[in-house]
Amino acid sequence: MTEYEGVIGLEVHAELLTESKMFCGCRVVDSVEEDPNRAVCPVCLGMPGMLPVLNRRAVEYAMRVALALNCTIHPHNIFARKNYFYPDLPKAYQISQYELPLATGGWLEIEPELGVVRRIGVRRVHMEEDTGKLTHTENGGSLVDYNRSGVPLLEIVSEPDLHSAEEAYVYATKLRQILRYLDVNSGDLEKGVLRVEPNISIRPKGTDQLNTRTEVKNLNSFRILFLATEYELERQANVLDNGGEIVQETRGWNEADKRTFSQRIKEDAHDYRYFPEPDLPPLHIDDAWIERVRAELPELPDAKIARYRNDWGLSRYDAELLADEKVTAEWFEAAVAAGGEPKAIANLLLNNLFKLMNESGQSLDEIDVSPEGLVALTELVEQQTINNNIAKSVLVEMFETGDSAETIVRAKGLAQVSDSDAILAAVQAAIDQNPAQVQQYLDGKDKLMGFFVGQVMRAMKGKANPGVVNQLVEQELDALK
Numbered sequence: 001m002t003e004y005e006g007v008i009g010l011e012v013h014a015e016l017l018t019e020s021k022m023f024c025g026c027r028v029v030d031s032v033e034e035d036p037n038r039a040v041c042p043v044c045l046g047m048p049g050m051l052p053v054l055n056r057r058a059v060e061y062a063m064r065v066a067l068a069l070n071c072t073i074h075p076h077n078i079f080a081r082k083n084y085f086y087p088d089l090p091k092a093y094q095i096s097q098y099e100l101p102l103a104t105g106g107w108l109e110i111e112p113e114l115g116v117v118r119r120i121g122v123r124r125v126h127m128e129e130d131t132g133k134l135t136h137t138e139n140g141g142s143l144v145d146y147n148r149s150g151v152p153l154l155e156i157v158s159e160p161d162l163h164s165a166e167e168a169y170v171y172a173t174k175l176r177q178i179l180r181y182l183d184v185n186s187g188d189l190e191k192g193v194l195r196v197e198p199n200i201s202i203r204p205k206g207t208d209q210l211n212t213r214t215e216v217k218n219l220n221s222f223r224i225l226f227l228a229t230e231y232e233l234e235r236q237a238n239v240l241d242n243g244g245e246i247v248q249e250t251r252g253w254n255e256a257d258k259r260t261f262s263q264r265i266k267e268d269a270h271d272y273r274y275f276p277e278p279d280l281p282p283l284h285i286d287d288a289w290i291e292r293v294r295a296e297l298p299e300l301p302d303a304k305i306a307r308y309r310n311d312w313g314l315s316r317y318d319a320e321l322l323a324d325e326k327v328t329a330e331w332f333e334a335a336v337a338a339g340g341e342p343k344a345i346a347n348l349l350l351n352n353l354f355k356l357m358n359e360s361g362q363s364l365d366e367i368d369v370s371p372e373g374l375v376a377l378t379e380l381v382e383q384q385t386i387n388n389n390i391a392k393s394v395l396v397e398m399f400e401t402g403d404s405a406e407t408i409v410r411a412k413g414l415a416q417v418s419d420s421d422a423i424l425a426a427v428q429a430a431i432d433q434n435p436a437q438v439q440q441y442l443d444g445k446d447k448l449m450g451f452f453v454g455q456v457m458r459a460m461k462g463k464a465n466p467g468v469v470n471q472l473v474e475q476e477l478d479a480l481k
């Protein structure tokens with residue numbers, strides 16, 4: 001049996017979150033929430049004689065993505081017509097880019113397994129317009145909605161550098177995360193604003209030949225991307241092992257059977273009769289424009305993770321969780337900027353606040369606890385006004401009532417007791433009430449230390465300073481030896 005490896009490239013289409021469409025002033029609307037054909041005009045309906053005008057913001061969003069993916073942005077850009085007929089394309093051509101795309105030669109680093117960093121090439125990033133949307137009815141008819149017609153679309157094509165379904169999944173997930181960080185796409189696959197299509201072939205492991213590939217379309221989640229890629233790799237291996245040949249084709253995904261199926265034999269690029277778009281002048285992008293866009297790029301997740309680990313001593317796991325979504329990273333950084341100790345903030349945020357948010361179904365921008373409010377809570381712990389356990393219950397109260405940590409601690413009398421006389425009295429009481437355990441301790445069962453600490457903490461309703469309790473329990477028990 002030959003051992004194969006996958007040769008996988010991903011073609012990603014991302015709608016850009018601009019206010020208006022790529023070549024007209026129509027609003028970009030939510031395809032699910034807006035009624036059909038409400039955001040249309042003669043330009044995006046393909047009426048004769050209408051002329052497109054390029055959306056500058058869409059170009060800048062595309063430049064953001066190109067720069068974040070380490071691409072070279074080309075100064076001379078040409079739009080091209082991709083000609084084909086379909087009812088969702090009223091002009092019978094799509095304005096796209098072909099020979100002179102916006103950007104080429106980039107890369108994205110992924111870490112499919114711990115410590116194994118792989119650099120995946122990004123072949124090209126180009127701008128185009130989206131098509132309308134067809135809905136097929138039960139009685140065999142079709143409905144068309146042109147709200148989406150002319151919405152700015154970015155095509156991001158990777159090199160076939162991915163070798164497994166796992167790597168394809170990790171690459172797609174990371175690309176989605178970056179698009180969200182850049183505020184150019186919501187990453188919502190279910191709504192179709194982000195579409196991922198793998199092209200897949202296999203080769204004997206260790207060789208570098210490129211074989212006939214198949215393309216899988218209409219995958220509306222990353223889970224399905226993973227399953228479909230895995231299925232396709234296995235299917236092709238079976239075909240080759242049985243002496244068959246791979247056919248270049250487009251395949252779909254059958255969710256019920258969990259398998260891909262042949263849709264149509266794939267057309268080549270020359271079938272589209274690309275030619276330069278005569279209605280749009282060449283687009284010139286100078287260095288000053290590129291540098292202006294670059295200066296506005298946010299710090300990206302990899303850089304944040306490195307900074308959280310190196311500068312603030314966080315674990316890799318925590319750093320990754322905090323940097324996963326920009327809103328979380330910004331909340332966390334606001335708390336640190338307000339004087340919070342990074343590790344203490346990270347702990348309460350990831351372990352306690354996130355749990356409360358999950359239970360209530362709220363997101364960080366909906367809750368009543370502010371970054372400054374959480375910092376105030378950690379300061380009470382630092383000043384030994386309350387201990388860590390009390391802090392957790394105070395946080396629950398803050399979350400539920402919106403009150404400040406100080407208010408809750410004062411109202412409920414939660415301030416910690418560090419007064420050694422009071423604690424010493426409780427320690428002596430615990431020793432008097434548990435003679436059997438005292439005897440076992442004296443016989444060498446050191447673990448019983450914890451038992452006495454627990455007794456004292458309970459007697460003091462959790463408010464005793466644990467450091468002082470430990471010290472006094474040890475001192476009093478040892479005095480009996």
Ligand SMILES: [Zn+2]
Binds near residue numbers: 024026040042043044
């Ligand atoms: Zn329009």
